[in-house]
Each structure stands twice: as structure tokens, then as C-alpha cells.
Amino acid sequence: MLLRAIVVAVFALWFLATVLTQFSYPWAERLKAFDSCHIFPRWTFFAPNPGTSDFHLVFRQKNPLGEISDFLEVPLHIRGRWAFIWNPDKRVKKGLFDLAVTVGRLCATGECDERNITFSFAYIALLNYLTYSQLAPDTDAIQFALLSSGGFISAFEPSLVMCSGFHDA
Amino acid sequence: MMLDLSAFSSYQSVYFATVLLASIGALLSSAEYLVIRQEFKPEGVYSWKVMSSRPVYVLHSAFLRRIDFLFGYRGSIAVHALRVLCCLWLPAAIATHAPGGIPLLLILAISSIVLSFRNIIGTDGADQMSLLIFVALAISAPSSDSFVRNAGLVFIAGQSILSYVVSGVAKALSPKWRSGVALQQIVNTRTYGMEPVARWLTRAPRWLNQALCWAVIVIETGFFLVVFLPSPWLFFFLVWGMLFHVSNAVVMGLNNFFWSFTATYPSIIFLNHLIRR
Numbered sequence: 297m298l299l300r301a302i303v304v305a306v307f308a309l310w311f312l313a314t315v316l317t318q319f320s321y322p323w324a325e326r327l328k329a330f331d332s333c334h335i336f337p338r339w340t341f342f343a344p345n346p347g348t349s350d351f352h353l354v355f356r357q358k359n360p361l362g363e364i365s366d367f368l369e370v371p372l373h374i375r376g377r378w379a380f381i382w383n384p385d386k387r388v389k390k391g392l393f394d395l396a397v398t399v400g401r402l403c404a405t406g407e408c409d410e411r412n413i414t415f416s417f418a419y420i421a422l423l424n425y426l427t428y429s430q431l432a433p434d435t436d437a438i439q440f441a442l443l444s445s446g447g448f449i450s451a452f453e454p455s456l457v458m459c460s461g462f463h464d465a
Numbered sequence: 466m467m468l469d470l471s472a473f474s475s476y477q478s479v480y481f482a483t484v485l486l487a488s489i490g491a492l493l494s495s496a497e498y499l500v501i502r503q504e505f506k507p508e509g510v511y512s513w514k515v516m517s518s519r520p521v522y523v524l525h526s527a528f529l530r531r532i533d534f535l536f537g538y539r540g541s542i543a544v545h546a547l548r549v550l551c552c553l554w555l556p557a558a559i560a561t562h563a564p565g566g567i568p569l570l571l572i573l574a575i576s577s578i579v580l581s582f583r584n585i586i587g588t589d590g591a592d593q594m595s596l597l598i599f600v601a602l603a604i605s606a607p608s609s610d611s612f613v614r615n616a617g618l619v620f621i622a623g624q625s626i627l628s629y630v631v632s633g634v635a636k637a638l639s640p641k642w643r644s645g646v647a648l649q650q651i652v653n654t655r656t657y658g659m660e661p662v663a664r665w666l667t668r669a670p671r672w673l674n675q676a677l678c679w680a681v682i683v684i685e686t687g688f689f690l691v692v693f694l695p696s697p698w699l700f701f702f703l704v705w706g707m708l709f710h711v712s713n714a715v716v717m718g719l720n721n722f723f724w725s726f727t728a729t730y731p732s733i734i735f736l737n738h739l740i741r742r
Contacts, residue, residue, distance in 0.1 A: 299608065299610065299613060300610065300612050300613055300616075303604060303605060303608070303613045303617075304616055307601070307604075307616055307617070307619075307620040310620070311620060311623055311624065311627070314624065314627060315627065318631045332582055333578050333581050333582045334581045334582075334588070334596070335578070335597070335600070337590060337593035337594070337597070337628070339590065339627060339628035339629075339632050340631055340632060340635035341590060341632045341635075342632075342647070342657075343632065343635035343636040343638070343639045343642060343647075344635050344636070344638045344639035344641075344642070345641070346639070346641060346642075346647050346650065346651050347651070347654060347656070347657070348641075348647075348650035348651065348653070348654060349654065350654050350655045350656050351656070372655075372656070373655035373656060375718050379718040379720060380711075380714040380718065380720055381493075381720055382493070382497070382720065383497065383718055383720045384496075384497035384498075384500040384501050385501070386497070386718055386720075387497050387498055387501050387587055388501055388504055388510055388587075389656075390586075390587045390589065391504070391510040391584075391587035392510055393656060394586040394587060395510075395586055417515070417518065417519045420515060420518065421510070421512070421515045421516075421586070424507075424512055424514075424515045425508070425509065425510050425512075427508075428507070428508025428509075429508050429509065445655075446653075447650075447653035447654040447655060447658060447663065448653050448655065448660045448663045448664070449653055449663060449664065449667055
């Protein structure tokens, strides 16, 4: 009987906590903040405000002579023919997309100044990825930017979300 | 016409079907991570050097320092490789009543939590549902008490139904979904869309876009009915769910949702039998 009570209590509390974290009230956010293992999912998929724009991650590099390259885009939107079954690239793109969304949100809040953004986890993670994975060997410094566009049939011109300064590579 | 879903009224068949579908999803997921394993190196997207710098107080605990070896490059690769082996072995172990099923389930449950803690980016609802399934089964399946084992399946069914209903209600509260523009705008993005479908929906009459959006809203919001309805209607919701996830996989590239969410369907049928018997 004790085992039954414990198991039912665990499942009931887990379910209740999941229900409570569906709301975006401050108390629900506080509960969510304790959820380091993400065991309380938020099930609101693409609602109430679905993402209707794309992020573009671009960077350029400065060589030892001080010459600056053109901006290059990190491909975030290419999808293979078999992606409906087998989609390993999604894991990379989703990671970068989540980082871009986080930086975009920080820029949009107005509560964060430039220093807050450059010290944020998402900004550092993007800089780390670009610095080590994308740059040519003779690069002295890197600058990156996030842009937003309106998708395949664009209703608006691409806009700049954020542009970093040059960082030593 | 009464469709025969009686096989899903026995715990063992529901348990096997759930494990089989969830294992296929987890196998694909871990195999995908193994293909992009270089991203777990310090210079990759999933660099632990960077992720461990996040401001989470628990990172400073002695326990986490002790299991830190699981989060680095080699540790992450080992965890995913172990999950692939477990996912291949577990359904076979259950089907043949071979020993080792419960330890494999525990490995999948614990590794799901470890990965969910580690990867604060890049995960999605499919990964979360997979975690819920493996952890719920790891808690309930080892018991010889049928009440405890059934509780695990009821929890999985409850979470699945909650996911659809919450998603439906959130869409019903959204002006974009209610007006019928949401679907077209989502599939118009390069991130989650597909150009031919976006162009087709853009050319389509407004009423068709509204009908598609409202179909998603109504069916998701009414998904809780699956536990009360007799088999043809229960079947309608579940077939709709499968087609919905197949279309999301094809159009949006969300391939893992099909496996994680259909893995909950046997538990939903089981709960339906419990309530309606």
C-alpha cells in the first residue's frame, strides 16, 4: 500500500506541476526555473504566438592585414530529402536556432544593455561556435550578426536583430 | 464498425508497444546525435565547456561535479552509444521475456534526464515526451503490483492528452490561429516550413486556411475525449494524431515527434479501456 501511495503521489505531483507550468504567470516561471532537467514540458507548440520569421546567422572575419571579408551565412535552413525520417542536421540547426532566438529576445526586451547581451550564455555559445567551427585559419577577429527575414514569401524586408563588435579569434 | 483494440487492454502488450515505439524514437535521436558528434567537442554547438558556464546554481553541487565526466565529449558520445544499444535490446528483451529489461529501461530513463539537463538548447517536445515515457516506465514497470504498473501507463496517457489539449487551447487563444493565418505563416518560414506548401496555402482561399487552423484547434482541444469514446471515435483521434505527426515530419522536418507521441497511444487506448470497462 505504501508503494502504491508513493508512486501515485509522484505521478500526481509531476502531472500537476506540468499543468501549472503551462501558464506564463510569474509563479509558474519560478516553478519552471527549478526544472533544470526539463521534466515539466511546456506543451503550447507554435502558440499562442507562432514564430513567423526566420533567423539568419552571418559572420565576417578580419585577417592579420586588417582586411575584412564579406559576410558569410551559416546555413540554418537546408533540409535533406529524407529529413522526415532521418534528420541529424536538425540537431545542429535547432541548437543554433535556440541560441539565436535567445539573443533575439534579449535584444528585444530592452531590459538588457549591450554588456548583458555579450555576457549572456547564448551570445557566448554563438561566438564560441563561429570562432572555432567556421573561421579560416588566418583569422584575427570575427564579427557576427543576426538577421530576421519573412520566410519564402516575404511580407517584409530582412532586418538586423543584432550585430556584434569584432572579437579576437 | 467496431475496431478491435482489445489487445491494448492488457498491460504487457501496451508496455511492449510503448517501449517499442519510444525505443525507435530514442534510437533515431541518439543515432542523429552520434552522426553530429563533433558538435559535442569544445568548439561545437553542444560544447560542454560553454554549456557548463550557464548560471545554474546546481552546477556547483558536489554531485554534479562527480558526474561531470558524462557531459564532456567522450561522455556524451558514450551515453548516446549506450542508448542506441539499449533501444535495440530493450524491445527484444521484453518480447522474448529475456532478463535485463528493467536495467535497460533504467539506463534509458537516467540517460534521458542526464541529456535533458545537459542540452539546454536543441531539444524539443519529442525529446521531452520520450523522457516522460522512459522515466514513468522505469518508476512503474519494475513493480509486481499491477496497480503501480498501470499507474505508469495512466500517467503517460495523461501527459499525452494534456499535451494535445494545452496545445489546442493555446491555439484557440491566439488571434493568428483563430483568423486562419498561423498555419500559412509557420510553413512559410524556412526553419519549419516547406516552400510548395507555403505557396499553396498562400494561394488557397481564406476559408481553407481558416478551416485547417480550426481543425487543428478543435481536434487538439477535444483530444481528451479519446478516453471516453468508443473504439471508432477513439480510432479517429489516434489516426488523426498519426497523420498530423506524419505531416509535421514531412512539412516541418519534425521527424521524432511521430515516434515519441505515437508511443503514448497504446497507453491512451489502455486508459480508455480502464474507464469504459
